[in-house]
Amino acid sequence: MNNAVKLETEQLSWPHNTGMDAFKRAWLLEGEPLWERVFAVHHERMQIKNGKTALKNLQKIFTCTFRLANSQGFHSMSLRDLSRETEISMGGLYAYIGSKSDLAAAIAAVVRQTIDDVLSDLTLHNLDPYERLKALIYADLYMNDILHQWYYFCFLEAKGLDKAQREEAIQMEFRFDLRLQDIFSEGIQTGVFRYDGELPLLAAGTTAMLQQWYLKRWKFQQLGTNIQQYAEYILSNLLNSLNYKK
Amino acid sequence: MNNAVKLETEQLSWPHNTGMDAFKRAWLLEGEPLWERVFAVHHERMQIKNGKTALKNLQKIFTCTFRLANSQGFHSMSLRDLSRETEISMGGLYAYIGSKSDLAAAIAAVVRQTIDDVLSDLTLHNLDPYERLKALIYADLYMNDILHQWYYFCFLEAKGLDKAQREEAIQMEFRFDLRLQDIFSEGIQTGVFRYDGELPLLAAGTTAMLQQWYLKRWKFQQLGTNIQQYAEYILSNLLNSLNYKK
DNA sequence: GTCTATAGCATGATAGAC
DNA sequence: GTCTATCATGCTATAGAC
Numbered sequence: 276m277n278n279a280v281k282l283e284t285e286q287l288s289w290p291h292n293t294g295m296d297a298f299k300r301a302w303l304l305e306g307e308p309l310w311e312r313v314f315a316v317h318h319e320r321m322q323i324k325n326g327k328t329a330l331k332n333l334q335k336i337f338t339c340t341f342r343l344a345n346s347q348g349f350h351s352m353s354l355r356d357l358s359r360e361t362e363i364s365m366g367g368l369y370a371y372i373g374s375k376s377d378l379a380a381a382i383a384a385v386v387r388q389t390i391d392d393v394l395s396d397l398t399l400h401n402l403d404p405y406e407r408l409k410a411l412i413y414a415d416l417y418m419n420d421i422l423h424q425w426y427y428f429c430f431l432e433a434k435g436l437d438k439a440q441r442e443e444a445i446q447m448e449f450r451f452d453l454r455l456q457d458i459f460s461e462g463i464q465t466g467v468f469r470y471d472g473e474l475p476l477l478a479a480g481t482t483a484m485l486q487q488w489y490l491k492r493w494k495f496q497q498l499g500t501n502i503q504q505y506a507e508y509i510l511s512n513l514l515n516s517l518n519y520k521k
Numbered sequence: 522m523n524n525a526v527k528l529e530t531e532q533l534s535w536p537h538n539t540g541m542d543a544f545k546r547a548w549l550l551e552g553e554p555l556w557e558r559v560f561a562v563h564h565e566r567m568q569i570k571n572g573k574t575a576l577k578n579l580q581k582i583f584t585c586t587f588r589l590a591n592s593q594g595f596h597s598m599s600l601r602d603l604s605r606e607t608e609i610s611m612g613g614l615y616a617y618i619g620s621k622s623d624l625a626a627a628i629a630a631v632v633r634q635t636i637d638d639v640l641s642d643l644t645l646h647n648l649d650p651y652e653r654l655k656a657l658i659y660a661d662l663y664m665n666d667i668l669h670q671w672y673y674f675c676f677l678e679a680k681g682l683d684k685a686q687r688e689e690a691i692q693m694e695f696r697f698d699l700r701l702q703d704i705f706s707e708g709i710q711t712g713v714f715r716y717d718g719e720l721p722l723l724a725a726g727t728t729a730m731l732q733q734w735y736l737k738r739w740k741f742q743q744l745g746t747n748i749q750q751y752a753e754y755i756l757s758n759l760l761n762s763l764n765y766k767k
Numbered sequence: 768g769t770c771t772a773t774a775g776c777a778t779g780a781t782a783g784a785c
Numbered sequence: 786g787t788c789t790a791t792c793a794t795g796c797t798a799t800a801g802a803c
Contacts, residue, residue, distance in 0.1 A: 483730055486729075568786085612788060656784065
């Protein structure tokens with residue numbers, strides 16, 4: 276795991292404390308640490324090796340890519356658009372991105388690695404099924420929220436990626452579903468959950484509801500639903516399906 | 522409502538009989554009736570007025586557009602790709618589509634009108650909340666299945682449509698959610714349902730699960746879940762949330 | 768490290784023969 | 786009604802000055 280992402284001193288404060296502030300303190304998914312991560316993943320494709328200036332321009336390039344691609348689509352965003360938006364010349368852009376499709380690939384790669392880092396750390400904690408379920412749902416939803424532009428891009432532009440990356444994305448989602456199913460199964464075995472339907476479908480439905488948070492922002496905005504309320508809704512709905520009795 | 526879509530003689534056989542065969546017989550959403558619908562919606566933009574040849578080529582054009590756009594994205598599908606795939610020359614294509622974006626707009630328009638026709642007809646039946654819920658979920662899922670390429674296209678290419686059409690798509694989804702909420706509310710009032718959470722979130726979650734059927738075909742294929750099983754899962758999961766007792 | 772200028776090519780669209 | 790040939794434009798990417 277990339278140490279830059281996780282403050283060791285905070286490791287034990289989360290997921291036991293499931294507030295979003297605690298999550299943000301424990302995981303450095305925003306601001307400069309994020310761009311250092313992007314640089315770490317992407318720097319082989321870059322001509323610029325000076326970290327200081329690279330970070331500033333990487334941030335501009337990725338941020339503007341999200342603004343353009345998430346509103347009109349990545350393929351219909353031209354590099355001239357991106358050049359205008361970032362105020363970096365065409366030639367300048369190519370010192371950072373290698374090619375247009377490299378840019379999309381980098382976004383997907385950063386998302387994959389971040390998810391892996393955060394979720395694999397969750398398994399280190401020794402929690403009971405209820406706590407594991409809660410921690411997984413809150414962690415995933417917080418990630419969806421903080422990196423919502425990244426997730427939105429990956430979901431809607433997946434077709435544009437090469438076959439290996441598309442396959443990776445599908446495998447990531449399968450693993451997430453399986454992680455949920457494992458928790459369900461363990462809870463059923465230990466007797467805290469009871470469910471007589473298809474666990475894969477229950478997991479798939481949960482994943483779908485979590486993804487809504489970045490896919491349907493307009494809906495939650497219109498409803499006035501905040502992230503805490505939505506997390507609680509998903510969890511209580513799921514616990515109800517699982518016949519969990521506190 | 523467009524009479525060509527609905528066989529009057531079958532009006533009463535559905536939604537009381539919720540099998541997919543009955544749905545397909547009642548609603549003509551496939552084959553020649555579908556392409557006649559497309560022609561009806563799109564013919565103003567076409568130079569060809571002869572129905573016979575137009576229908577055959579429209580089918581080729583739309584079918585190939587789905588194959589290309591749903592695998593690589595509509596914007597990165599060139600009209601030369603489409604020309605090669607349909608075996609219609611570039612000049613020939615323009616006798617049918619007006620422009621590339623007209624083609625996307627036509628797909629969205631056909632979907633919108635079909636949904637409106639099918640769902641508005643459902644309200645004509647006088648059903649109790651349980652039956653209405655079942656009919657709505659089955660009808661929507663069957664539509665998602667039969668027209669899955671159309672829905673998939675609309676979901677993933679929505680960004681490429683003009684503002685009015687994007688707004689229309691959002692309004693359609695809001696109306697669907699509200700339709701679900703109305704049924705929930707009526708059931709709660711008449712005492713067959715009991716729910717103390719947020720109805721809009723329960724409706725949004727149901728809509729999300731229905732959309733999975735065309736968004737995540739790879740998942741259901743891998744799980745071996747067929748449409749009947751999935752319809753039953755969504756309904757029973759929802760009835761459980763609503764504390765419905767048969 | 769950033770820029771301007773431009774190469775080289777693919778694209779959407781149209782004109783006009785048949 | 787369908788085709789071929791072509792136009793004008795916009796695109797990604799690079800070369801080379803500073």
